[in-house]
Structure formats: C-alpha cells, structure tokens
Amino acid sequence: MTTTPQAARRASPRKRRPATPAAPDPAAGLLPETTPVRLLDPDGTLLPARADYPEPPVEALREMYRRMVVGRRFDAQATALTKQGRLAVYPSSRGQEACQIGGVLALRDDDWVFPTYRESMALTARGIDPVEVLTLLRGDWHCGYDPAQRRTAPQCTPLATQCVHAAGLAYGESYQGRDTVALVYIGDGATSEGDFHEGVNFAAVFKAPVVYFVQNNRYAISVPLSRQTAAPSLAYKGVGYGVPSEQVDGNDPVAVLAVLTRAVAHARAGKGPFLVEAHTYRMEPHTNADDATRYRDTDEVEAWRDRDPLARLETYLRGRGVLDDAAVAEIAEQAETYAADLRERMNTQPTVDPLSLFDHVYAEPTTQLVEQREQVRAELAAAAEEDA
Amino acid sequence: MATMTMAKALNAALADAMLDDERVLVFGEDVGQLGGVFRITDGLQARFGDKRCFDTPLAEAGIVGFAVGLAMSGLRPVVEMQFDAFAYPAFEQIASHVAKLRNRTRGALSVPMVIRVPYAGGIGGVEHHCDSSEAYYAHTPGLKVVTPATVDDAYSLLREAIDDPDPVVFMEPKKLYFAGAETALPTRTEPFGRAVVRRAGRDATLVAYGPAVPVALEAAEAARDEGWDLEVVDVRTIVPFDDATIAASVRRTGRCVVVQEAQGFAGVGAEIAARVQERCFHALHAPVLRVSGLDIPYPAPMLEHTHLPSVDRVLDAVARLQWDDQPDRRWLTEGSAA
Ligand SMILES: Cc1ncc(C[n+]2csc(CCOP(=O)(O)OP(=O)(O)O)c2C)c(N)n1
Ligand SMILES: [Mg+2]
Numbered sequence: 001m002t003t004t005p006q007a008a009r010r011a012s013p014r015k016r017r018p019a020t021p022a023a024p025d026p027a028a029g030l031l032p033e034t035t036p037v038r039l040l041d042p043d044g045t046l047l048p049a050r051a052d053y054p055e056p057p058v059e060a061l062r063e064m065y066r067r068m069v070v071g072r073r074f075d076a077q078a079t080a081l082t083k084q085g086r087l088a089v090y091p092s093s094r095g096q097e098a099c100q101i102g103g104v105l106a107l108r109d110d111d112w113v114f115p116t117y118r119e120s121m122a123l124t125a126r127g128i129d130p131v132e133v134l135t136l137l138r139g140d141w142h143c144g145y146d147p148a149q150r151r152t153a154p155q156c157t158p159l160a161t162q163c164v165h166a167a168g169l170a171y172g173e174s175y176q177g178r179d180t181v182a183l184v185y186i187g188d189g190a191t192s193e194g195d196f197h198e199g200v201n202f203a204a205v206f207k208a209p210v211v212y213f214v215q216n217n218r219y220a221i222s223v224p225l226s227r228q229t230a231a232p233s234l235a236y237k238g239v240g241y242g243v244p245s246e247q248v249d250g251n252d253p254v255a256v257l258a259v260l261t262r263a264v265a266h267a268r269a270g271k272g273p274f275l276v277e278a279h280t281y282r283m284e285p286h287t288n289a290d291d292a293t294r295y296r297d298t299d300e301v302e303a304w305r306d307r308d309p310l311a312r313l314e315t316y317l318r319g320r321g322v323l324d325d326a327a328v329a330e331i332a333e334q335a336e337t338y339a340a341d342l343r344e345r346m347n348t349q350p351t352v353d354p355l356s357l358f359d360h361v362y363a364e365p366t367t368q369l370v371e372q373r374e375q376v377r378a379e380l381a382a383a384a385e386e387d388a
Numbered sequence: 389m390a391t392m393t394m395a396k397a398l399n400a401a402l403a404d405a406m407l408d409d410e411r412v413l414v415f416g417e418d419v420g421q422l423g424g425v426f427r428i429t430d431g432l433q434a435r436f437g438d439k440r441c442f443d444t445p446l447a448e449a450g451i452v453g454f455a456v457g458l459a460m461s462g463l464r465p466v467v468e469m470q471f472d473a474f475a476y477p478a479f480e481q482i483a484s485h486v487a488k489l490r491n492r493t494r495g496a497l498s499v500p501m502v503i504r505v506p507y508a509g510g511i512g513g514v515e516h517h518c519d520s521s522e523a524y525y526a527h528t529p530g531l532k533v534v535t536p537a538t539v540d541d542a543y544s545l546l547r548e549a550i551d552d553p554d555p556v557v558f559m560e561p562k563k564l565y566f567a568g569a570e571t572a573l574p575t576r577t578e579p580f581g582r583a584v585v586r587r588a589g590r591d592a593t594l595v596a597y598g599p600a601v602p603v604a605l606e607a608a609e610a611a612r613d614e615g616w617d618l619e620v621v622d623v624r625t626i627v628p629f630d631d632a633t634i635a636a637s638v639r640r641t642g643r644c645v646v647v648q649e650a651q652g653f654a655g656v657g658a659e660i661a662a663r664v665q666e667r668c669f670h671a672l673h674a675p676v677l678r679v680s681g682l683d684i685p686y687p688a689p690m691l692e693h694t695h696l697p698s699v700d701r702v703l704d705a706v707a708r709l710q711w712d713d714q715p716d717r718r719w720l721t722e723g724s725a726a
Contacts (some may be wrong), residue, residue, distance in 0.1 A: 121478055141492075142488075142492035142493075143493045143496075146493070146496040147496055147497045151430070153497075154489070161480060161484065161485060164452075164457065165457040167453075168453065168456055168459075168465075169457035169458070169461050171454070171458065171461075172458040172462065172463050175463070176462065180480060194449060194477070195450075195453060195480075195481075197449070198450030198452065202445060202450050206454075233651070359494070360490050360495040361491055361529050361530055362490070362530070362628075363498065363552075363553035363554055364582070366628040367581070367631065368629065
C-alpha cells in the first residue's frame with residue numbers, strides 16, 4: 001500500500017510540543033475580588049453563605065448594632081455641640097458606622113488602633129471616654145486620652161503618616177514576642193500620599209502585622225476618587241506591595257466585620273499586612289465648616305441614604321429574631337443617656353493651664369523654657385493683680 | 389591613648405550602645421552589610437545580627453515613621469539618613485510626629501530616637517550632598533540638635549543621644565569624619581546643654597559649632613600674629629542651648645563673632661548673635677558679627693571654597709570689632725537714604 005505524503009501526514013499528526021506548564025501566578029491570592037464582598041443585601045436579607053468569609057457570631061452582630069446606634073447618636077451630639085460653639089470643628093462619620101465600629105470589633109483590647117480625625121466614633125466605640133476623645137476638637141489639648149494605656153495612637157491629621165507608625169509599632173511588637181495587631185484607619189484621598197505607600201511597603205517587607213483599612217467614602221473634602229487614582233479600585237494597590245487585599249461593601253456591617261476578622265487573623269498569624277478597602281459614603285459634609293453642595297448633588301446623597309448600614313443590620317437582626325422592638329428601644333435609650341451625659345459634661349468650660357504649655361516639650365524643660373515659663377507666670381500674676 | 393577618627397568613634401559609640409542596651413536597633417539605607425556609605429555602621433550587622441542592624445526600603449519618611457512606631461513599642465531606634473539633603477522627605481515625620489508626640493499626648497507617649505544626619509560640606513561633594521540643615525531642626529521645638537566637633541564628643545554625645553529620653557537629631561560634620569585625634573574610649577565629655585571653651589583667650593570670643601569649630605580654632609591661632617588673643621567656644625548642643633557659658637565668655641572678652649558653615653540668613657548663628665546681644669549688651673565693645681556661608685544654594689565643588697567660611701573671613705570679621713573704638717563706617721551709612 002502506498003501512501004501519499006498528505007495521507008501520511010494525516011495518519012501520524014505532527015507531534016505537538018508539550019505545553020509548558022503554566023507558571024503559578026505570583027499575584028494569585030493577592031488580588032481583591034472584582035466586586036466588593038457583600039454578605040447582606042441592602043434590604044437586610046442574608047446572601048448565600050461563603051466559606052472564606054463566615055458570618056460573624058450573631059452576638060457579635062448584635063453588639064455591633066448596639067455600638068453603631070450609640071455611635072451615630074454620639075456623632076449627632078458632636079455635630080450639635082459644634083453648632084453650639086462647644087467644638088472648634090467636627091468631622092462627622094455618619095454613614096460610615098459599619099466601618100467605624102467594625103474596625104474596633106475585629107480587634108482585641110490589646111491590639112493597637114491608628115485612627116484619623118474621622119474616627120471619633122470608632123474611639124468612643126473602643127470605650128474611650130467621649131470627652132477625652134473630643135479634647136482635640138474642643139481645643140483644650142491635642143489628645144485627651146492616654147494612647148499607651150488605650151493602645152490607640154493620637155488621632156492623626158497629617159494624612160497617611162500613621163501608616164508608617166503602625167508598621168513600626170507592629171514590627172516592634174512582634175520583634176519583642178508579642179502577637180499584637182495594628183489596624184490603620186485611612187481615607188481614600190490619603191492613599192495618594194507617599195506615606196501610605198511607604199507604610200504598606202515597610203509593613204510588607206518586614207512582615208509587620210498591620211491591617212490597612214481604607215474607608216473609601218468617595219471624597220477627599222471635595223475631590224472625588226477619580227482624581228486620586230486610576231487603579232480599578234484602591235484595594236488593587238495591595239498587589240504592588242505583595243500584600244493581599246480585599247474590597248468590601250462598607251455599608252454592609254456583616255461583611256465589614258467578616259472581612260476585617262479575616263484580615264486581622266491573617267496579620268496575627270504572622271503572614272504580614274492585609275489591605276481592606278470599604279466602599280462607603282459620608283452623609284455629612286467633610287466637617288461642619290464644609291459646604292458639600294458645591295461638589296456633590298442631593299440625588300447622590302439620597303441614593304446612599306437607601307443603603308444605610310444601621311437600618312440594614314437592624315432589619316437583618318430582627319429577621320433573625322435576636323432584636324425586637326423592646327431591644328431597639330432599650331438600645332436607643334442607652335444612646336440617649338450616653339448623649340445626655342456627653343452634652344452635660346461638654347457644657348462646662350474646661351480649665352486650661354497656660355503654665356502646662358511648658359511641661360511636655362521635652363522630658364525636662366530646657367533653661368530657655370524655664371525662663372519663658374517664668375515670664376508667663378509673671379504675666380499671669382500681674383493680670384490677676386489687675387483683676388483683683 | 390590611641391589615634392582614632394571621628395568615624396571610628398561614632399562606630400564604637402553605636403556598638404557600645406547596642407551592647408549595653410538590647411533595645412537599640414540601628415537601621416537605614418546601606419547600613420547593614422555595607423556598613424553605611426561613610427562606614428559609620430561598619431561591622432554592626434556582623435556583630436549583632438540582622439535584626440539589630442538592618443537595611444530598610446529606600447524611603448526616608450518610612451525610616452523615620454517606622455522608628456516612631458518602634459519607639460512606641462518600647463525600642464530605641466537609631467536611624468541613619470544617608471546625606472543631609474536626603475533627609476528632607478522625612479521632614480514631615482520629624483516635625484509633625486517625632487518632635488510633637490510627647491507634647492501632643494502630655495507625656496503619655498514619647499518617642500526617644502536618634503536621627504543621624506551626615507551634614508555640611510567641604511568634601512567636594514556634588515549638589516544635594518553638602519547641605520547644612522541644622523536650622524530646620526533647631527527651629528522645631530521638641531527636638532534636640534547635637535553636633536560634635538571632636539572625636540571624644542562624637543563618641544560621648546552619641547552615647548548620650550541614644551540614652552536620652554527625647555528625640556535627638558545628631559548632625560555629623562562629614563568633613564571631620566576622617567580627621568583623627570588622640571582618644572581613649574569609652575570617654576564621657578560634658579553633658580547635653582553645655583558649651584565648651586576649646587581655647588581660652590582674652591580679646592574676643594569666637595562661637596562655633598560642628599564643621600566651623602576647626603575653622604575658628606585655626607583663625608584663633610592665626611590671630612596671634614595680628615596680636616589678638618581669641619577665645620573659641622564650641623556650642624556642641626544647639627538644642628538644648630547653653631546661654632550661660634557663651635554669655636560668660638563674651639562678658640569676659642567684650643567682643644563676639646559667630647562662625648557657622650550654613651548660609652547665614654535666619655540661621656542658628658543669627659539666633660546665637662541675638663542671644664549674645666540680649667545678654668551681653670553692656671559688656672560689648674562692638675556689635676556681634678557673623679561669619680557664615682553665603683545665602684546661596686550650596687555651590688558646585690569647584691566653587692565651594694568661596695562659599696565656606698574661611699580663616700581669612702573670620703579674621704576680617706575680628707578686624708571689624710572696633711578695636712580703636714571707632715564704629716565700622718559701613719554701619720553708619722548702610723541703609724541711609726542717598
Ligand atoms: C498632609 C496633609 N495634606 C492635607 C491635609 C488637609 N486635609 C485634611 S482632610 C483632607 C481630605 C482627606 O480625605 P480622605 O483621605 O479621603 O479622608 P476623609 O476626610 O474623606 O475621611 C485634607 C486634604 C492634611 N490633613 N494633611
Ligand atoms: Mg474620603
């Protein structure tokens with residue numbers, strides 16, 4: 001039997017080069033999901049369970065609800081105090097309650113929080129006396145609580161600078177054999193700062209147990225997110241540092257707590273930092289001094305009102321049968337008591353001592369500070385004499 | 389007694405501090421295996437391991453901010469900025485956090501650390517490698533600012549800086565790194581806050597610090613030929629500042645020239661001149677003069693000798709100190725309408 005070349009080719013097909021086994025994608029496991037993780041629908045119904053983000057225990061969610069209610073009431077009280085002239089300025093976090101409280105609940109008491117000016121609500125949820133929290137904004141000193149005792153850094157205003165502190169602190173803790181985790185709160189705009197980059201990079205290189213928690217509320221004062229980054233989303237910044245990341249619906253309290261719990265566990269297990277981006281929205285202006293109508297329209301704000309994190313959690317917990325009218329009323333009552341107490345204590349003028357200005361510039365005042373202190377003391381004495 | 393360079397004395401101070409206090413961590417750019425571009429950390433990593441002496445990512449704000457966090461956790465960071473002008477990215481961390489944390493928290497939180505800055509010129513360095521940046525730090529309350537001019541001080545002041553409860557910006561005059569002197573380490577010199585009379589004299593006081601101290605001493609030596617007996621005071625610690633020693637010297641001599649390498653306008657020398665004038669007015673026979681670098685960006689290497697305060701410039705200033713009780717004519721006409 002003769003075969004034509006064509007037939008021969010057909011009979012024994014050309015050997016194909018063995019496919020090179022695909023190299024494992026080094027970025028696998030670092031990228032966030034393409035859409036924000038969500039466990040609870042905006043209407044409060046539970047979505048199908050996920051093995052990677054198990055639903056937090058219902059008691060934790062109930063406690064989260066309680067702290068969110070008290071936190072929102074605190075926030076409203078602080079805004080009112082500002083209108084009355086009791087606070088110099090107040091940056092509200094209304095609308096961001098799931099993030100404010102979630103970050104605190106995901107941590108142990110001996111973990112460290114690195115907050116910004118936006119986190120007054122989170123700090124009160126951490127159990128810090130609200131009057132101490134508001135010291136900064138009332139203006140009697142820069143930081144009213146003891147950061148070492150509270151394991152909470154002073155609220156940070158120079159944007160993103162706290163990102164590096166957290167890396168150093170968390171590394172220092174693990175260097176000394178302690179399993180402390182540090183959680184950094186940061187805004188979307190601040191992720192453009194160099195210190196965000198340097199902080200995440202240092203934490204990654206030194207495998208420091210830090211959770212970087214970005215509350216993407218879509219604006220940096222007036223500047224929208226599109227002016228901060230061309231990245232698909234802020235969570236995608238993690239891969240560039242070799243840091244795993246996730247994005248989450250920041251108005252879904254269940255998902256926020258679930259994602260942060262996993263991020264904290266990752267850090268505590270010695271696997272290095274984790275980046276979480278929560279998509280949320282601040283319902284109020286940047287601060288009381290801001291006019292948000294100049295850069296966003298009411299339709300946008302109203303659309304976010306429908307995604308209120310508090311209503312969402314309440315609906316869900318009621319549906320689960322762990323929250324009823326009586327419990328809701330009781331928690332509201334707690335919040336009122338908390339606000340009334342704050343109102344009353346903020347209604348007294350704080351005493352400030354000009355001579356204390358010299359106390360903590362250095363461990364021991366320099367000769368020059370001793371001289372200046374004496375000068376101020378003499379001025380005060382002379383003024384007192386004139387008054388008398 | 390043996391001859392040792394300032395670089396070696398600084399290296400010994402770091403090693404001895406690491407030996408005495410295991411909380412001390414040394415880190416920065418190229419400080420590990422290489423031992424730093426000036427070799428100040430030479431051998432520390434080999435001796436103490438790469439957890440105690442280590443390289444970081446190349447980011448100065450990161451280095452200082454990381455040190456803030458480490459200090460908060462109870463450790464004692466000693467960081468190296470590779471060159472004066474490359475510390476600028478860290479300035480926000482230094483000015484807003486390092487300097488202020490103790491004050492912001494009413495003493496609840498302090499961040500003792502040492503930020504080592506090789507600074508100033510006279511080494512033929514190209515741009516961005518020769519800045520005198522001490523005034524930026526000295527102008528920032530909460531920082532201590534120290535600059536040694538002798539080998540003994542290099543060792544002693546650095547040891548003290550590492551033990552100090554406050555953050556210290558430790559400014560190392562690059563041009564003095566490899567000058568040697570007799571020393572027997574470990575030595576302890578006068579503490580922070582004390583200026584030292586390096587050369588006693590009766591006719592006028594030269595006040596100097598860091599890289600300007602050898603210039604002042606040389607000028608004082610040369611002045612003998614002109615018949616002037618000059619005293620030289622080394623400031624050593626710009627913050628805390630020793631008004632007493634300097635004022636006492638000027639009251640004795642009645643004349644004062646402040647010598648600094650940095651550009652003059654709004655500099656540390658201006659502060660010193662003002663303080664001397666406030667305290668010694670009635671003892672002064674002439675206005676306090678300053679000899680400083682020119683008010684220009686640090687020049688290219690072939691021109692730096694024009695910029696740097698020289699012995700001649702110091703002597704010219706001394707000559708203007710109204711020795712015959714005649715005011716310098718320039719002061720009588722300057723600024724008056726033509
Ligand atoms: C280094 C620095 N630059 C500018 C400011 C002024 N500033 C305060 S808040 C803010 C916007 C920050 O936006 P974002 O990070 O999104 O946080 P948000 O206020 O929305 O919570 C700006 C520009 C600052 N505090 N620090
Ligand atoms: Mg924002």
